[in-house]
Amino acid sequence: MTSIVEGGVEFFVPSTGQLCKTHYWIHGDLKSRQPPLIVAHGGPGATHYYVANLADLWKTHKIPVILYDQIGNGHSTHLPEKKGDNGFWTVELFVRELENLIDKLGIQEEYDLLGHSWGGMLGASFAAKQPQGLRRLVLASTVARMQDWIDSTSRLKLDLPQDVQDALEKHEGAGTTDSEEYKLAVEKFYEKFLCRINPLPEGMIIDNGWMEKDPTVYHTMNGPSEFHITGHLRSFDITSDLHRITVPTLLTNGRYDGAQDDVMLPFFKEISSRVKWIQFAQSSHTPHLEECERYFSVVDCIRANLKPNLLRPA
Template identity: 35%
Template sequence: MPVIEGTVPFLGHHTWYRVVGNGRAGRLPLLVVNGGPGCPHDYLDDLAALPEETGRQVVFYDQTGCGRSDHPDDPALWVMSTFVEELGAVRAALGLDRVHLYGHSWGSQIALEYVLTRPAGLASLTLAGPIASAPAHQAETRRLKDSLPADVRETLDRHEAAGTLDDEEYQEACLEFYGRWLCRLDPWPPHLVRSFTNIREDVAGTLWGATEWNITGNLKDWDVTGRLREIDLPVLITSGRHDVATPAAVGPLADGIRGASWVVFEESSHLPSAEEPERYRQVLGDFLAAAEAPTAARAA
């Protein structure tokens, strides 16, 4: 499978990208916006099988500040507008005039903000493990944390009160949370480990905060729930039955976006693309094919 890698100039720095596959005539490319913040795209590499299975290109990139992209030391960059602008810059530089857009987790937030600018040429939007409201997401992650065993909660609370989040005991307690609601595979696949161990903590902390359940960063008040009716695209929403993106948090997206389809993967948590990869790609591939079919055919 052919792979092209390169960089796109962005705000005086360089954003790294990878294009997988040649793309078959009539099959539009899929542009992938991964989660984080501050996390490289590697954990979504199961989507790289789509070109062989569906005949469409898949385009990945590492957001500025992480992975193979430049790592500027400029806290002023760590705001939502930087990443929305970067998405547009990658799309323009690669000539993706007509494209499907895919956003996972934090990437769903970027994708939603981008779509709400009403850019031309989008064929569809897929929101995977999505977030429409940071406060609503925080409420749900705190509820999940509170459901952990008492000794795990005590460890988390004690280290958070002391500010010793780098302590090995605290990190192990966090894995109890992530093993239930981020990825239920044991062991975690290497591509997830690569992403998880290469998160740029200052970027994540400035945008989000130190923990999944305590949003203190620039995104703490972020909420587009009231604007979802503005979205006029074919939309697929995916989540796992055991997802950190819980039904209470995802439901407003399914209800608020006209015509959106919501598929729940029963054996998955936050990463059904890795936990149920074949079925996930089948569902995604079918949706993309239907979305790019003529309107009359989709209505038939």
């Protein structure tokens, strides 16, 4: 039977004038022989719900899993008054929150980290600081240089019906991305390149609900959609720091992913440690949902020694 501990840790952010809270869920036993796996969700502005199935790694592979909602999202402290505040919603804010969570949970001596999408951008930024205790890193469907993602999703949009492309172009040009027509066109992209499961898994539906209720973080840092990047993450580029990642690293992406191979390639080329890269042939941006059983088996390799620079498409 799965053991789940739910709680929150205080996270002091001086510019808010208040103690914030990071809400977390621990699946499994942190005192077991296996180092825990921390899962950093995407967005920015999403929640843990769409990656919650990764907690089953405790049942299938006896890996303790820590899920958490990042500040501004889900069950953690919301700060809608900070909407549009680029100086507040920074990568460094979320790195400090992750450091605080690790310290407060007392796992700083040994742990693994999996970051999906934006969570991988956060995870790579965190790992480049060479934190104590980080043992293995998984960078899932993520971005080293945002311009690569923008270029990739621009190419993928060409596979959509012409009327959908026209609707996207019209509303992005007019600044009417809050219109229903734009939202419906965005959904057509997501059905092909975000998650190809129909109907959507429950976790993604719940996650979408949270983001609709409070889009503060997503709209400030990212923009109105996964491919129309108007927030300050548009200039994100960690390629010059990737050589500072010194722990064995697993890269994953999907065949129909916005994180196409050329988006993932800088991680493979620049990380100075051992790297293994696996592409999931039937998946888009969420292989952990679309090819769940195989994904669990692949992620389990973080417990083993990774062979150097080995590219293995599924």
